[in-house]
Amino acid sequence: MKPSDRLARFVDALLRERRPRRFPADPDEAKAMMAAAALKSARPGADLPRQEFVQDLERRLAREMVSAGAPGPTWSRRRLLQLSGAAAAAVVAGIGIDRVAQRTDTTPTPAGGRDMALSDGRWIPVVATAAVARDHAVRFSAGAVEGFVVNRSGGIHALSAVCTHMGCIVRFNSGHGTLDCPCHGASFALDGSPINHDYLQSLPRLQSRVNGDMVEVRVNREA
Amino acid sequence: MRVVAPSAPASQPVQWEAVYRETAVIVYRFIYARVGNRPDAEDLTTQVFIRALPRLRLPAAIEEIRSYLLATARTVLADHWRRHYDVQLAALEEGLPAAPTEPFDPASEEEGIRRANLVLASLPENYRHVLELRFLRGYSLRETAEAMGVSLSNAKVLQHRALRRASGQEMP
Numbered sequence: 001m002k003p004s005d006r007l008a009r010f011v012d013a014l015l016r017e018r019r020p021r022r023f024p025a026d027p028d029e030a031k032a033m034m035a036a037a038a039l040k041s042a043r044p045g046a047d048l049p050r051q052e053f054v055q056d057l058e059r060r061l062a063r064e065m066v067s068a069g070a071p072g073p074t075w076s077r078r079r080l081l082q083l084s085g086a087a088a089a090a091v092v093a094g095i096g097i098d099r100v101a102q103r104t105d106t107t108p109t110p111a112g113g114r115d116m117a118l119s120d121g122r123w124i125p126v127v128a129t130a131a132v133a134r135d136h137a138v139r140f141s142a143g144a145v146e147g148f149v150v151n152r153s154g155g156i157h158a159l160s161a162v163c164t165h166m167g168c169i170v171r172f173n174s175g176h177g178t179l180d181c182p183c184h185g186a187s188f189a190l191d192g193s194p195i196n197h198d199y200l201q202s203l204p205r206l207q208s209r210v211n212g213d214m215v216e217v218r219v220n221r222e223a
Numbered sequence: 224m225r226v227v228a229p230s231a232p233a234s235q236p237v238q239w240e241a242v243y244r245e246t247a248v249i250v251y252r253f254i255y256a257r258v259g260n261r262p263d264a265e266d267l268t269t270q271v272f273i274r275a276l277p278r279l280r281l282p283a284a285i286e287e288i289r290s291y292l293l294a295t296a297r298t299v300l301a302d303h304w305r306r307h308y309d310v311q312l313a314a315l316e317e318g319l320p321a322a323p324t325e326p327f328d329p330a331s332e333e334e335g336i337r338r339a340n341l342v343l344a345s346l347p348e349n350y351r352h353v354l355e356l357r358f359l360r361g362y363s364l365r366e367t368a369e370a371m372g373v374s375l376s377n378a379k380v381l382q383h384r385a386l387r388r389a390s391g392q393e394m395p
Contacts, residue, residue, distance in 0.1 A: 004383035008364060011382065014259040015361060024309035028392055032383070033308070035342075035390035037259025039358040042339035047255040053265050054247050061243075061272055072276045073239040 007032055014040045051197075059083045082167035121207075125214035132156065132215065137172040137179060137190060142219055147206050148172065148179065149215045152190045158208035158217050159192045164201040179203065242285055247272070250292050257300050257312075267303055271296045342389050350385035357382060 006023060010033055013020035025033060041047040062075040062083055075083070126140040132151040139148055139161060146161040146169055159179070161169050168183035178195060179188040187195040194200035207218035250271050255264040275295040279288060301312040339358075343351045349371070356362040356370055368378035 004379045007383050007386060008379045011357065011386075012364070015357065017261045019260060019262040020307075022307040027310055028387065030304070030308055030310040031390035031392060032386035034257065035386050036358075038256055039339055039342070039354060039389070040259035041252075041256040043359060047252045047264075049248060049251040049255075049265070049268070050261075053268075054244065054251075057247065057269055057272060058240075058243055060269075061276060064273070065276060072279045073243075073281050075240060079240045 003029060007036075011036050055083070078167070121218045123209065123211065123216040123218050125211065125216045126158075127215045129156065129210055129213050129215050135177050135190065136174065139172065140217070142217055145206065145217065145219050147217060149208065149217075150190045156208065156210055156215055158206040158215070159188075159203045160206060161203075164194075164203060165197070170203070239281060242288055245285070246289055246292050249289060250296050253293060253296055254300060258303070263303070267296070267299050270299050274299070346385060346388055349381060350388055353378065353381045354385050354389065 006025075007029065010020045014036060058075075062080055065072060065074060124142045124145075126142050126147070127138050127149045132138050132149050134151050134154060137148040137150045137159075141147075148159050148161050148170075150157055150159055161179075163170050163181040163183065163186055165181060165184055165186045168181050170179040170181045170186075170188060172178075173180045173187075176187075177190060179190070179192075181187070186197055186200055188203050189195055192203035192205060194202060209216050209218075247268065251264055251268045254267045254271070255261075258264055258267065271292060275292050279291065297312075304310050304312045343354055346354070352371060353367060356367045357364070362370065364378050364382070365375060367382075368375045371378060371381075373381070
């Protein structure tokens, strides 16, 4: 293969964000390849990492550092919980992290989010059913549980209020009918699915029911 | 093996998580400018953190953590270029953009563009044109050939010569 063909193939891979093939290059050829890499990275925004990658790597590092008992940097308990997404919200909801981790490994919901169900819990009344207008959400705190009771086209359900990005508490935006995070701008529909960042996990659903004129949410016994 | 020595009083909690988010972007950008594609940049960034983290001792100043991570990145990159292309990285490093000191710094962003423009501006017209079409506009080789009114194989040769010239090599 001619040198110009080899270099062209290398450049093609870069421009398509693909991994170039390996080949033994002579030093001058390699310099031209380096120049190509530098030119590619000069395009505005081209050299910024995907947010998803940064977070996945953090999750992996946190896990490996913890399991190896390595003496290096450690993640705070709070951050570990945030990183584990549904598990984080589950702990806020008073569920043990181990149980949720087990559950979520096998039962992802179609939206990529995870619902939280309890075999061992109690029902707590949180909001008057009449207080939740159609296509609105009402915030509640029940012990350690931070959530919203949502009336979506007449159907009542409850969602965790803990943003699956970094663990801030989302707010109801009545103008848009969305749950918005004040920290980094994540936005969720009233069914919990993320709107503006499709790599985010959905807000986990909490078990809820209408009992008389109250909406009840199921939390574990300690909560 | 280099170990980052403690430099801050232990009573001052280091916000490692914030340090991670900042340095991850810095390391990624440093590597990206030297591999030019996302899959390699993600792999190598991962390798840097996997290797460096168990050797980091906190608390340490962010500058120390950053320079240790970048030193690790240089090793990982040298390894990559040696294994994939059988070349020594040190010989290739001249004239490359410096490591960014901020995760997203508009100034360094402009610096990159300025440098690229500078490199491009120093090239003869047809060399500059082929690189602009390919790297700034993302044209395929075929589209580039059409836009320049040359054959596909001519465009390929032009691209080859332009990149060698852009990397500081004298070409006929």
